Amino acid sequence: MPGVSGHVALITGGSRGIGRGISLRLARGGVKIVVNYYQNENAAQETLDQIRSLGVEGISIRADVSKKDEVKMMFENIQEKIGHVDILVNNAGEGQLKNQSTTIIDEEMWDRLYQVNMKGIFLCCAHALPMMVKKQWGRIINISSTAAITGGSSGSHYAATKGAIIPFSKSLAREYAPRGITVNVVAPGKIETDLFHATITPEDIPQLVTRIPVGRLGRPEDVAESVFFFASEEAGFVTGQVMVVAGGYA
Ligand SMILES: NC(=O)c1ccc[n+]([C@@H]2O[C@H](COP(=O)([O-])OP(=O)(O)OC[C@H]3O[C@@H](n4cnc5c(N)ncnc54)[C@H](OP(=O)(O)O)[C@@H]3O)[C@@H](O)[C@H]2O)c1
Numbered sequence: 001m002p003g004v005s006g007h008v009a010l011i012t013g014g015s016r017g018i019g020r021g022i023s024l025r026l027a028r029g030g031v032k033i034v035v036n037y038y039q040n041e042n043a044a045q046e047t048l049d050q051i052r053s054l055g056v057e058g059i060s061i062r063a064d065v066s067k068k069d070e071v072k073m074m075f076e077n078i079q080e081k082i083g084h085v086d087i088l089v090n091n092a093g094e095g096q097l098k099n100q101s102t103t104i105i106d107e108e109m110w111d112r113l114y115q116v117n118m119k120g121i122f123l124c125c126a127h128a129l130p131m132m133v134k135k136q137w138g139r140i141i142n143i144s145s146t147a148a149i150t151g152g153s154s155g156s157h158y159a160a161t162k163g164a165i166i167p168f169s170k171s172l173a174r175e176y177a178p179r180g181i182t183v184n185v186v187a188p189g190k191i192e193t194d195l196f197h198a199t200i201t202p203e204d205i206p207q208l209v210t211r212i213p214v215g216r217l218g219r220p221e222d223v224a225e226s227v228f229f230f231a232s233e234e235a236g237f238v239t240g241q242v243m244v245v246a247g248g249y250a
Helices: 017-028 041-053 068-081 107-135 156-179 202-209 220-231
Strands: 008-011 032-037 058-062 087-090 138-143 181-188 242-245
Touching: 008 017, 017 032, 017 041, 017 087, 017 220, 032 041, 041 058, 058 068, 068 107, 087 107, 087 220, 107 138, 107 156, 107 181, 138 156, 138 220, 156 181, 181 220, 220 242
Parallel strands: 008 032, 008 087, 032 058, 087 138, 138 181, 181 242
Antiparallel strands: none
């Protein structure tokens, strides 16, 4: 089994959905987990309880990843409580895509989405990289979306933020490869989470599933498995890559 044991991972948006799946998968591999969340303290506590029930150490920290000062405080908190970050999973994301035609996306919506989905990744990387450089080892996994590849029939702002993640990650991969740090992207398709349900009406789901060759919606665990691979010791020669986890949808 690929090795991740003994490391410390920060999963942004680790309280629910895909982030919770990633947190639990890494915890099962023996990784200490920092669960970041934004508003939902109860969900973060639930994830933490599940991590601890595996016999693994974990802490949770509230921070809006789009806010420079909050990200700074989160990393200071991590340094104080757990020491450092070896594995950074930039998973936190927002997106209310139902009926979001480009003509109704206003400047505030555009800015907010970009700040959370893209600037948040930059801010977290900027704090985690010096810790990784110090150890000459690190893994960064950024969560994009198939919307980055296919676009979306609604929510062009969301697709644009998810697209920006790819060249950002490829650049970081080139820059930091000589220092033992890999940077990769996982692009999920339709994964059943709160965010997914905010994008679609229940009656439209069966029709959507007919367009997924594997014949079902994805689960957080499907995405978590790819993140686990990129986080492993054995994936050290893999960097700047995008893994699509979409059941053949894209
Ligand atoms: N589900 C899909 O079909 C799908 C497909 C492609 C890509 N993705 C991407 O996968 C990632 C996870 O999505 P999901 O479906 O698991 O969403 P979700 O169920 O809505 O969970 C979102 C997570 O992000 C956190 N979050 C939101 N805004 C934040 C902020 N400003 N700062 C810190 N944390 C924040 C939430 O924290 P709280 O619990 O505190 O609110 C929560 O933990 C996102 O980047 C999303 O774009 C999802």
